[in-house]
Amino acid sequence: MRVLVTGGTGYIGSTAVDILITKGYEISILDDCTTGHADTAPAGVSFIQGSLLSAGDVAQALVGVDAVMHFAGKSLVGESVEKPDLYHQVNVDGSRNLLDQMHASGVTKLVFSSSAATYGEPEQVPILETAPTKPTNPYGATKLAIDQMITAEAESRGIAAASLRYFNVAGALKSSRGWLAERHNPETHLIPNVLRSTSDNPVKVFGTDWPTPDGTCIRDYVHVVDLIDAHIKALESLAPKIHEIYNLGSGDGYSVREVIAAASKSAGYQIPTLDSPRRAGDPAVLIADINKAKNKLGWVPTHGIEKMVADTLASIS
Numbered sequence: 480m481r482v483l484v485t486g487g488t489g490y491i492g493s494t495a496v497d498i499l500i501t502k503g504y505e506i507s508i509l510d511d512c513t514t515g516h517a518d519t520a521p522a523g524v525s526f527i528q529g530s531l532l533s534a535g536d537v538a539q540a541l542v543g544v545d546a547v548m549h550f551a552g553k554s555l556v557g558e559s560v561e562k563p564d565l566y567h568q569v570n571v572d573g574s575r576n577l578l579d580q581m582h583a584s585g586v587t588k589l590v591f592s593s594s595a596a597t598y599g600e601p602e603q604v605p606i607l608e609t610a611p612t613k614p615t616n617p618y619g620a621t622k623l624a625i626d627q628m629i630t631a632e633a634e635s636r637g638i639a640a641a642s643l644r645y646f647n648v649a650g651a652l653k654s655s656r657g658w659l660a661e662r663h664n665p666e667t668h669l670i671p672n673v674l675r676s677t678s679d680n681p682v683k684v685f686g687t688d689w690p691t692p693d694g695t696c697i698r699d700y701v702h703v704v705d706l707i708d709a710h711i712k713a714l715e716s717l718a719p720k721i722h723e724i725y726n727l728g729s730g731d732g733y734s735v736r737e738v739i740a741a742a743s744k745s746a747g748y749q750i751p752t753l754d755s756p757r758r759a760g761d762p763a764v765l766i767a768d769i770n771k772a773k774n775k776l777g778w779v780p781t782h783g784i785e786k787m788v789a790d791t792l793a794s795i796s
């Protein structure tokens with residue numbers, strides 16, 4: 480089976496490419512490398528350096544393809560507040576173009592990178608897939624709009640699809656070409672920022688008075704290797720005319736201080752931190768209910784926070 484990986488030179492997409500090849504899939508990549516890195520693309524794969532927004536680029540990338548894993552997009556919450564039109568254009572219009580070109584090419588299988596940001600401030604944790612969707616920023620709104628577009632596409636054109644709503648993705652994978660890891664600029668994710676913290680530029684702990692056991696926010700982290708395992712299980716379970724939505728996390732929460740403690744242990748020194756005021760819009764606790772993915776896909780995440788921290792540390796050392 481040939482899989483088109485959009486965003487296949489980004490952090491998660493490049494990891495998917497590597498694992499899919501190991502499992503025997505043939506790969507095509509479409510990526511404009513705005514936040515990805517062309518050097519992650521393995522020799523021998525079909526790599527179109529082009530845009531999701533170009534009908535021609537997408538049609539070319541779909542030649543000979545049986546299924547699509549759609550990772551390409553813009554994913555910084557803060558940037559989405561500053562540039563909502565850009566986020567709508569790349570994420571929503573780009574996905575519309577992809578769906579139309581898939582239809583024109585007769586490609587009917589899709590696995591999409593959605594996000595926990597579709598839920599917004601949760602009324603209940605752990606968060607179920609049936610929870611209300613009230614995104615609190617333009618990034619989350621674009622992911623929800625794409626999920627809704629895919630549901631309509633399954634109903635009207637009969638595609639087989641899954642949206643995977645990631646919580647916080649972390650860790651890295653050592654490939655034959657070196658580490659596939661987060662190389663975002665700016666980096667907004669906690670674990671790489673904790674591991675790069677210095678006494679001159681300490682990582683900020685946003686809020687120490689949240690209603691949690693140690694006063695810091697609690698989030699759910701999933702290792703990128705476990706995440707891609709879920710993608711492959713979702714791909715293999717797709718059914719025509721059905722759009723399934725699955726939450727992907729570990730089902731456990733870790734506070735910011737617990738992540739810093741795990742990182743300090745792994746690094747062998749106390750990570751410097753700076754207690755700072757709460758950020759507006761941060762919920763106290765975000766934890767996924769992952770029972771649907773466990774029960775319907777037979778997926779079980781196997782890498783804990785220590786492995787996520789250790790792999791990230793190895794990737795940046």
Ligand SMILES: NC(=O)c1ccc[n+]([C@@H]2O[C@H](COP(=O)([O-])OP(=O)(O)OC[C@H]3O[C@@H](n4cnc5c(N)ncnc54)[C@H](O)[C@@H]3O)[C@@H](O)[C@H]2O)c1
Pocket residue numbers: 485486487488489490491492509510511512513514515516529530531532549550551552553554569573592593594595644645646647648649
């Ligand atoms: N990293 C996380 O914790 C997380 C959490 C939830 C959802 N997601 C989603 O997962 C996906 C991958 O995230 P990531 O962390 O690997 O981000 P990333 O920025 O590393 O990867 C995104 C890729 O998409 C490419 N891209 C962007 N615009 C494009 C366009 N117009 N045409 C073609 N390619 C384009 C970029 O060059 C990049 O390679 C994104 O859709 C993101 O919203 C990530």
